[in-house]
Amino acid sequence: MEHAAWIAVDWGTSNLRVWAIDAAGNAIASHTSDQGMGVLTRDAFEGALLALIEPYLKTGKTLPVLCCGMVGSRQGWAEAAYLSTPCAPADGQNAFHVVATDPRISVHILPGIKQMTPPDVMRGEETQISGYLADNPDFDGVLCMPGTHTKWVHISLGEVVSFQTFMTGEVFALLSQQSVLRHSVSAEGFDSGVFKDALTDAMSRPQSVTAALFGLRAGALVADMSPVAARSRLSGLLIGAELAGARPYWLGQNVAIIGDGGLSDLYRSALQEQGVDAACANVEATTLSGLKSAFETLKETSL
Amino acid sequence: MEHAAWIAVDWGTSNLRVWAIDAAGNAIASHTSDQGMGVLTRDAFEGALLALIEPYLKTGKTLPVLCCGMVGSRQGWAEAAYLSTPCAPADGQNAFHVVATDPRISVHILPGIKQMTPPDVMRGEETQISGYLADNPDFDGVLCMPGTHTKWVHISLGEVVSFQTFMTGEVFALLSQQSVLRHSVSAEGFDSGVFKDALTDAMSRPQSVTAALFGLRAGALVADMSPVAARSRLSGLLIGAELAGARPYWLGQNVAIIGDGGLSDLYRSALQEQGVDAACANVEATTLSGLKSAFETLKETSL
Numbered sequence: 001m002e003h004a005a006w007i008a009v010d011w012g013t014s015n016l017r018v019w020a021i022d023a024a025g026n027a028i029a030s031h032t033s034d035q036g037m038g039v040l041t042r043d044a045f046e047g048a049l050l051a052l053i054e055p056y057l058k059t060g061k062t063l064p065v066l067c068c069g070m071v072g073s074r075q076g077w078a079e080a081a082y083l084s085t086p087c088a089p090a091d092g093q094n095a096f097h098v099v100a101t102d103p104r105i106s107v108h109i110l111p112g113i114k115q116m117t118p119p120d121v122m123r124g125e126e127t128q129i130s131g132y133l134a135d136n137p138d139f140d141g142v143l144c145m146p147g148t149h150t151k152w153v154h155i156s157l158g159e160v161v162s163f164q165t166f167m168t169g170e171v172f173a174l175l176s177q178q179s180v181l182r183h184s185v186s187a188e189g190f191d192s193g194v195f196k197d198a199l200t201d202a203m204s205r206p207q208s209v210t211a212a213l214f215g216l217r218a219g220a221l222v223a224d225m226s227p228v229a230a231r232s233r234l235s236g237l238l239i240g241a242e243l244a245g246a247r248p249y250w251l252g253q254n255v256a257i258i259g260d261g262g263l264s265d266l267y268r269s270a271l272q273e274q275g276v277d278a279a280c281a282n283v284e285a286t287t288l289s290g291l292k293s294a295f296e297t298l299k300e301t302s303l
Numbered sequence: 304m305e306h307a308a309w310i311a312v313d314w315g316t317s318n319l320r321v322w323a324i325d326a327a328g329n330a331i332a333s334h335t336s337d338q339g340m341g342v343l344t345r346d347a348f349e350g351a352l353l354a355l356i357e358p359y360l361k362t363g364k365t366l367p368v369l370c371c372g373m374v375g376s377r378q379g380w381a382e383a384a385y386l387s388t389p390c391a392p393a394d395g396q397n398a399f400h401v402v403a404t405d406p407r408i409s410v411h412i413l414p415g416i417k418q419m420t421p422p423d424v425m426r427g428e429e430t431q432i433s434g435y436l437a438d439n440p441d442f443d444g445v446l447c448m449p450g451t452h453t454k455w456v457h458i459s460l461g462e463v464v465s466f467q468t469f470m471t472g473e474v475f476a477l478l479s480q481q482s483v484l485r486h487s488v489s490a491e492g493f494d495s496g497v498f499k500d501a502l503t504d505a506m507s508r509p510q511s512v513t514a515a516l517f518g519l520r521a522g523a524l525v526a527d528m529s530p531v532a533a534r535s536r537l538s539g540l541l542i543g544a545e546l547a548g549a550r551p552y553w554l555g556q557n558v559a560i561i562g563d564g565g566l567s568d569l570y571r572s573a574l575q576e577q578g579v580d581a582a583c584a585n586v587e588a589t590t591l592s593g594l595k596s597a598f599e600t601l602k603e604t605s606l
Contacts, residue, residue, distance in 0.1 A: 119521040165517040207509035207547035217421035244510035
């Protein structure tokens with residue numbers, strides 16, 4: 001086993017991912033488990049972490065561990081109090097020290113960011129923002145971060161000025177898998193023409209989206225709408241409703257997307273339809289970059 | 304046990320309700336079970352019905368049974384093909400005869416109504432419409448039928464001209480019970496001031512509703528929004544989005560609500576905010592009235 005100088009951790013609601021980082025700052029290995037915050041009681045976090053990083057631990061030495069994500073929420077390992085907008089995203093100086101029982105690790109959690117008006121919160125995305133800004137130091141504009149809860153974040157002079165969360169991913173999952181629409185919406189497949197038409201419908205008449213949803217079920221029953229078309233239309237309606245609501249975030253703005261594969265592509269094509277050419281960055285690389293960047297300042301202050 | 308001349312049946316996705324009707328047309332008893340269409344395979348419907356009406360059956364006599372609702376869907380006991388708009392709601396002449404194995408019953412199912420453009424369907428509500436028209440023969444205007452899938456129905460000269468379904472009730476249940484909002488939304492309690500503010504927000508800016516949803520979670524986390532306020536606001540946002548989408552159905556129209564208790568009251572107060580005074584009718588009474596009215600024409604034709 002190679003020697004790790006520290007451990008970077010992305011600990012979300014559903015998953016736990018760790019990277020072993022060597023002294024030169026390179027990730028030499030990564031490991032994942034399904035031990036997300038959502039399935040762990042407070043006293044189970046340390047064990048879930050140790051199970052993944054045991055091979056890197058040495059008796060008599062303390063290995064630094066820097067975490068981001070829902071692990072720092074009230075239901076997490078320890079609550080790392082939010083920073084408030086406007087603010088630079090978390091660096092090591094704001095990290096919250098968790099008292100671990102195993103003397104071989106020293107654990108810090110990066111805080112999330114809250115906004116008071118309108119109320120909003122993020123945990124984990126602030127580290128992706130740090131990473132994106134570390135990789136693109138002159139970036140000014142808007143970051144779009146598609147996912148279960150998509151974030152739109154206005155960045156200026158290295159600070160998070162404001163942000164807004166849309167539950168689009170979660171609503172898509174609930175409607176397509178648990179509502180009456182599950183009978184009509186496929187689990188896979190995509191028709192980009194149907195997606196674009198639905199996107200246009202939703203953006204031009206956002207008030208019609210709630211009415212259009214049941215039309216996916218009825219369309220299957222009376223007009224043989226295919227399950228793939230229904231899936232594509234549902235996606236277009238929901239992303240269109242989001243873009244209508246997020247208009248101040250992208251209209252005339254410099255937009256970059258931090259996201260993965262398919263979903264990121266959908267947002268990029270949807271923005272392209274509005275005349276916005278968005279750059280794309282990978283979530284995992286950006287998260288790791290943010291953790292590394294925060295670790296530099298953690299070294300200066302806390303270790 | 305009193306003598307039943309026939310059995311009226313409201314058979315939805317979740318529940319089965321039967322009324323025993325005497326020769327004078329009066330309901331002498333009603334019985335319910337949780338044997339809704341959703342939990343029954345095709346060959347289990349007859350048994351579920353017999354379990355409730357056995358006391359009224361007599362050897363050597365055939366008891367007429369008239370059903371409405373999802374029992375007539377493709378996944379039901381037998382498919383009763385939809386009528387198409389524009390049309391009068393189903394009467395006995397359109398009822399579909401189901402071949403039962405027990406010779407003591409003769410079963411008919413009333414058809415639902417479909418609309419091709421935009422695609423929409425109803426099953427069960429058409430019988431409530433019949434009942435409402437039987438009780439209010441001169442009604443011209445719009446029926447609002449709140450529920451899991453709320454229907455807005457344009458009635459003219461005794462016909463269903465057009466209708467539109469909103470999944471508001473189902474979306475409310477999914478968001479409040481199964482999404483991340485479940486941590487912030489109470490199961491009970493209501494603040495009508497918060498409801499009205501949210502209603503106004505959603506109607507004036509329907510595109511903001513998807514953005515406002517996550518604010519319920521964030522408001523609880525950073526601004527101590529109470530679970531009752533979150534519930535009231537979620538309800539106001541979703542009903543407001545529906546009213547914004549259904550505007551052509553109620554603006555300047557004569558509106559009557561067929562619905563039960565709390566939900567019906569919410570729609571009535573929401574419409575009142577828009578200057579629309581809606582009459583209210585009870586679902587159960589209206590359904591039974593519709594089944595009785597259809598039974599009159601069934602007697603003329605099929606028995």
